[in-house]
Amino acid sequence: xxxxxxxxxxxxxxxxxxxxxxxxxxxxxxxxxxxxxxxxxxxxxxxxxxxxxxxxxxxxxxxxxxxxxxxxxxxxxxxxxxxxxxxxxxxxxxxxxxxxxxxxxxxxxxxxxxxxxxxxxxxxxxxxxxxxxxxxxxxxxxxxxxxxxxxxxxxxxxxxxxxxxxxxxxxxxxxxxxxxxxxxxxxxxxxxxxxxxxxxxxxxxxxxxxxxxxxxxxxxxxxxxxxxxxxxxxxxxxxxxxxxxxxxxxxxxxxxxxxxxxxxxxxxxxxxxxxxxxxxxxxxxxxxxxxxxxxxxxxxxxxxxxxxxxxxxxxxxxxxxxxxxxx
Amino acid sequence: xxxxxxxxxxxxxxxxxxxxxxxxxxxxxxxxxxxxxxxxxxxxxxxxxxxxxxxxxxxxxxxxxxxxxxxxxxxxxxxxxxxxxxxxxxxxxxxxxxxxxxxxxxxxxxxxxxxxxxxxxxxxxxxxxxxxxxxxxxxxxxxxxxxxxxxxxxxxxxxxxxxxxxxxxxxxxxxxxxxxxxxxxxxxxxxxxxxxxxxxxxxxxxxxxxxxxxxxxxxxxxxxxxxxxxxxxxxxxxxxxxxxxxxxxxxxxxxxxxxxxxxxxxxxxxxxxxxxxxxxxxxxxxxxxxxxxxxxxxxxxxxxxxxxxxxxxxxxxxxxxxxxxxxxxxxxxxxxx
Numbered sequence: 093x094x095x096x097x098x099x100x101x102x103x104x105x106x107x108x109x110x111x112x113x114x115x116x117x118x119x120x121x122x123x124x125x126x127x128x129x130x131x132x133x134x135x136x137x138x139x140x141x142x143x144x145x146x147x148x149x150x151x152x153x154x155x156x157x158x159x160x161x162x163x164x165x166x167x168x169x170x171x172x173x174x175x176x177x178x179x180x181x182x183x184x185x186x187x188x189x190x191x192x193x194x195x196x197x198x199x200x201x202x203x204x205x206x207x208x209x210x211x212x213x214x215x216x217x218x219x220x221x222x223x224x225x226x227x228x229x230x231x232x233x234x235x236x237x238x239x240x241x242x243x244x245x246x247x248x249x250x251x252x253x254x255x256x257x258x259x260x261x262x263x264x265x266x267x268x269x270x271x272x273x274x275x276x277x278x279x280x281x282x283x284x285x286x287x288x289x290x291x292x293x294x295x296x297x298x299x300x301x302x303x304x305x306x307x308x309x310x311x312x313x314x315x316x317x318x319x320x321x322x323x324x325x326x327x328x329x330x331x332x333x334x335x336x337x338x339x340x341x342x343x344x345x346x347x348x349x350x351x352x353x354x355x356x357x358x359x360x361x362x363x364x365x366x367x368x369x370x371x372x373x374x375x376x377x378x379x380x381x382x383x384x385x386x387x388x389x390x391x392x393x394x395x396x397x398x399x400x401x402x403x404x405x406x407x408x409x410x411x412x413x414x415x416x417x418x419x
Numbered sequence: 420x421x422x423x424x425x426x427x428x429x430x431x432x433x434x435x436x437x438x439x440x441x442x443x444x445x446x447x448x449x450x451x452x453x454x455x456x457x458x459x460x461x462x463x464x465x466x467x468x469x470x471x472x473x474x475x476x477x478x479x480x481x482x483x484x485x486x487x488x489x490x491x492x493x494x495x496x497x498x499x500x501x502x503x504x505x506x507x508x509x510x511x512x513x514x515x516x517x518x519x520x521x522x523x524x525x526x527x528x529x530x531x532x533x534x535x536x537x538x539x540x541x542x543x544x545x546x547x548x549x550x551x552x553x554x555x556x557x558x559x560x561x562x563x564x565x566x567x568x569x570x571x572x573x574x575x576x577x578x579x580x581x582x583x584x585x586x587x588x589x590x591x592x593x594x595x596x597x598x599x600x601x602x603x604x605x606x607x608x609x610x611x612x613x614x615x616x617x618x619x620x621x622x623x624x625x626x627x628x629x630x631x632x633x634x635x636x637x638x639x640x641x642x643x644x645x646x647x648x649x650x651x652x653x654x655x656x657x658x659x660x661x662x663x664x665x666x667x668x669x670x671x672x673x674x675x676x677x678x679x680x681x682x683x684x685x686x687x688x689x690x691x692x693x694x695x696x697x698x699x700x701x702x703x704x705x706x707x708x709x710x711x712x713x714x715x716x717x718x719x720x721x722x723x724x725x726x727x728x729x730x731x732x733x734x735x736x737x738x739x740x741x742x743x744x745x746x747x748x749x750x751x752x753x754x755x756x
Contacts, residue, residue, distance in 0.1 A: 136618035136619060136620065136621075137589075137618055251709045252709075253709055254709070281476035281477055281645065281710070282476065282645065282647070282686060282689045282690050283476065283685060283686060283689045283705075283706045284476075284709065285689065285691075286688075286689035286703055286705055286706075287705055287706070290703075290705060308618065308619065309691065309693075310619070310693035311690070311691025311692055311693045311698075312691050313693075314691060314692065314693050314694055314695045314697075314698045315691050315692075315695070315698035315699075315701075334695045335695045335696065338693070338694060338695050338696075339695075339696075348620065349619055349620060350693060352619055352620055352622070352623035353619055353623075353648070353693050354623075354626070354646075354648040354649050354651065354652035355648055355692060355693065355694075356647055356648045356651060356675065356687065356690055356692055357692050357694075357697065359651075359672060359675070363627055363630070364623045364626055364627055364652060365623065366620065366623035366624040366626075366627055367620040367623070367624075368624075370588045370590060370591070370621070371588070371618065371620070371621075
C-alpha cells in the first residue's frame with residue numbers, strides 16, 4: 093500500500109425509484125483507494141455495499157436506478173460522467189469485478205477459452221494464439237491443475253471453487269489496477285474459501301492490484317484487508333485501518349457488530365451480545381441517524397440530524413454524534 | 420460407543436443410518452444401479468436437554484441426516500430411536516403421532532413459510548392438523564391463546580398475527596418458523612441451518628432465542644450449521660461430518676481445543692476469526708482439491724484424497740469411529756487401528 097490515490101469516491105449517491113418511494117441505496121459515500129491497497133466494505137444485507145461498487149463502474153440499471161450525485165475519480169476522469177464507449181474500455185480492463193456466484197457470471201454455453209480469449213483480445217490487443225497462452229498462464233496462476241486441458245471445458249464441468257478461480261484468472265488477465273470482489277467466497281465452503289482468499293491475496297500482491305472486497309464476514313475482512321469501511325443504511329458509518337477499527341471500534345454499530353459475532357477462539361458460555369431491533373427500511377429514510385432506534389447511546393440530536401463524518405485521528409473516521417473532530 | 424448409551428436420559432439414538440438416493444442404472448439395460456451415498460452409516464445419540472451440533476461442508480449429508488431422522492426421507496437402512504421407539508419401523512399413523520415430539524426449523528425463512536397464510540395461521544397450522552387427527556385436544560380459544568403466547572415468546576408482537584410473511588423481515592420470519600415449531604411442544608428440534616441466512620446482528624438475536632427457549636422448555640436440539648463458531652456457541656456436543664460419515668464427535672469444548680481428525684483440524688484452521696491481530700499470524704492448513712462427489716462407492720478413508728496426513732493403509736480400509744479419548748470419538752487411523 094502506498095500513498096498514491098488511484099480511485100476517489102466523493103459523496104456518491106445512488107437512488108432507486110420504486111412504487112413505494114425513493115430508495116436511497118447509497119447516500120453520500122466517500123472513500124479513497126490507494127495503489128496496492130486492499131479495502132474492505134462490510135455491512136449487512138441492504139446496507140448498500142454492492143450498489144456502491146456497481147456505481148463505481150456505472151453499472152446501475154437505469155431505470156429504476158440512478159446515480160443522483162457525486163464523483164468517482166479514476167485516472168483523471170469522472171466515471172459517473174463518462175460516455176459508455178469510454179467506460180467499456182475501463183471495465184474488465186483497468187477495473188474488473190468478480191461476483192459471489194461464479195456460475196451466473198460465466199456464460200454456460202461458451203468454453204472457458206472463448207470467454208477468456210474474448211476479454212484479452214478486446215482489451216490487450218493480442219492475437220488469439222497469444223491470448224490463449226496468456227489465459228492458460230492466468231489459470232495456472234489461479235491454481236487450476238492442467239489448465240491447457242481445462243481451458244477448453246465448459247463452466248458446468250468445474251466445481252464452485254474452480255469456477256471462482258476461473259473468474260479470478262479472467263478478471264486479472266488484463267492486469268487491472270483495481271479488482272472489485274463482491275462477496276467472492278460467500279457461496280463457498282470454508283476450506284474452499286481459504287483457498288480462494290489465499291489466491292486473491294497472493295495474485296493481487298504479485299500484480300500490484302488494489303482490491304475492494306465486499307463482504308458481510310468480519311472474519312474475512314480481518315484476514316484480508318488493510319483498511320475497512322463499515323456501511324449502514326447506505327452510508328459509511330466508520331472507516332479506518334483494519335487493526336485500528338477492530339482494536340478500537342468507535343461507532344456503536346461497529347462495536348455491536350464485532351461483539352455479536354460468535355468467535356472460534358472464545359469458548360461459549362456467556363450470552364452473545366446482540367443489537368436489538370431490525371435494520372431500517374431504506375425507503376424514504378428521514379435525515380437522522382438511521383441507527384438511533386437500535387443504539388444504546390442514542391441522544392436527542394441523533395433523531396434530528398445525520399452526523400457529519402469526523403476524523404478522530406489515526407486515519408480513523410466515524411459518523412456519530414458521540415465524537416468530535418480531532419484537532 | 421454410541422450403541423451402548425441407551426440409558427433413560429437418551430432422547431434420540433441413531434444407529435448406522437444410511438440414506439442412498441438411486442440415480443438410475445449405468446448403461447441402458449442390465450447395468451449396475453447407481454446411487455448417491457448421501458449418508459453412509461451415521462451413529463450418534465442425543466441426551467435430553469443437550470444440543471448436538473452437526474457441522475460440515477455442503478454436500479456432506481448434514482441436512483439429509485436431519486431429514487432422514489424426521490422420516491421425511493425413508494432411510495435406506497439404520498435405526499432412529501426417539502424415546503425408545505424406532506421411527507423407521509412405524510406405520511404412517513403411528514409415525515404421525517410420534518412426530519409431534521420432533522419439529523424442524525429450516526434455513527430459508529422465505530421458502531419455508533406459506534406466503535398466502537397469515538403468521539397466526541402458520542403458527543396454528545400444526546395444532547390444527549393434530550387436533551383434526553385427534554392427536555391433540557385443544558379448543559379454538561386455547562389455540563388462539565397459544566398462538567399469541569408463542570408470538571410474544573419468540574419476540575413478535577401478537578398484533579402481527581394477521582400479517583403475511585412478506586410483511587416481515589428475515590429475522591422476524593425465522594421467529595415465525597420457530598414459533599410454529601414450538602406449537603406442538605416438541606422435545607426435539609431439528610434446526611437445519613436455522614441462522615445461516617441471517618445477518619450478523621439478527622443471527623445473534625436468534626441464537627440467544629434458541630438458548631433461552633432451551634432453558635425454558637428443556638428442549639433438545641440437533642443443530643446443523645456450516646459456521647464453526649455458531650456451532651461452538653450453541654452446542655454441548657459436536658459431530659463433524661464429511662462425505663456422509665461422522666469423522667469426529669466429542670464434547671464441544673474438547674473438540675475445539677483439541678481437534679483430532681485431520682479434517683477437523685483443517686476446517687478449524689480455515690475458519691476466519693474476526694480479529695486482525697490473530698489473523699495476521701495464523702497458520703492455515705489449506706486443503707487441496709474439492710470435496711469429492713458422493714456418488715461413488717469407495718474403499719478406504721473417505722478423506723484420503725485431501726488428507727495431509729494420509730498413510731498407505733488409509734487407502735485400503737476405512738477407519739471406524741472409535742473412542743480415542745474419553746468421550747471423544749474419531750474415525751482416523753492416526754489414533755487407532
